[in-house]
Amino acid sequence: AQRVTQPEKLLSVFKGAPVELKCNYSYSGSPELFWYVQYSRQRLQLLLRHISRESIKGFTADLNKGETSFHLKKPFAQEEDSAMYYCALSEPSSGSARQLTFGSGTQLTVLP
Amino acid sequence: DAGVTQSPTHLIKTRGQQVTLRCSPKSGHDTVSWYQQALGQGPQFIFQYYEEEERQRGNFPDRFSGHQFPNYSSELNVNALLLGDSALYLCASSGGVRGRGETQYFGPGTRLLVL
Numbered sequence: 001a002q003r004v005t006q007p008e009k010l011l012s013v014f015k016g017a018p019v020e021l022k023c024n025y026s027y028s029g030s031p032e033l034f035w036y037v038q039y040s041r042q043r044l045q046l047l048l049r050h051i052s053r054e055s056i057k058g059f060t061a062d063l064n065k066g067e068t069s070f071h072l073k074k075p076f077a078q079e080e081d082s083a084m085y086y087c088a089l090s091e092p093s094s095g096s097a098r099q100l101t102f103g104s105g106t107q108l109t110v111l112p
Numbered sequence: 113d114a115g116v117t118q119s120p121t122h123l124i125k126t127r128g129q130q131v132t133l134r135c136s137p138k139s140g141h142d143t144v145s146w147y148q149q150a151l152g153q154g155p156q157f158i159f160q161y162y163e164e165e166e167r168q169r170g171n172f173p174d175r176f177s178g179h180q181f182p183n184y185s186s187e188l189n190v191n192a193l194l195l196g197d198s199a200l201y202l203c204a205s206s207g208g209v210r211g212r213g214e215t216q217y218f219g220p221g222t223r224l225l226v227l
Contacts, residue, residue, distance in 0.1 A: 043219060099160060100145075101157065104152070
């Protein structure tokens with residue numbers, strides 16, 4: 001069964017400090033990995049996905065198949081990065097969007 | 113485009129009752145997925161509808177059922193409500209252009225409280 005683990009429920013860093021949100025997964029194959037973010041009073045939205053290999057709002061995430069991890073990183077945190085972050089996994093798809101399996105989330109607080 | 117919309121925003125029911133939640137997908141989308149998010153947890157997949165049929169289903173009992181209409185909007189029905197059904201119910205839409213790695217866009221959710 002597929003599973004996503006985010007070991008930290010809460011994470012606090014100071015503005016300008018590097019931040020890393022951890023995500024580990026279990027899946028027997030090559031999944032698609034995503035990071036979703038939910039800012040205060042806003043809906044859940046896609047931040048980035050591993051197949052795009054892009055940087056969004058300064059965030060990057062590298063899929064490490066050997067360690068089955070997909071950690072989210074940003075070199076210099078900003079106060080507006082404070083939000084709930086969810087790591088998610090889906091089966092690879094060549095058609096319609098597959099079901100997402102989410103982790104339990106990490107609440108990031110960036111202190112001034 | 114208002115994006116994905118859901119109604120109602122909040123709902124209070126008692127045990128044993130039945131509830132219907134509604135979702136309108138983002139313009140141009142034809143696939144709707146439903147998720148349940150309990151307090152302090154990540155969303156959990158319930159099922160997905162495409163072409164008015166259930167295409168995928170998560171580990172939820174038959175008390176949870178759904179429907180998709182010709183205009184792609186969808187309903188989630190829950191029968192014989194239990195206290196444990198109290199949660200935020202999220203709708204996500206996708207599709208329009210078939211291809212690998214479609215993005216799911218989420219609605220604001222319906223918060224259900226079962227007393």
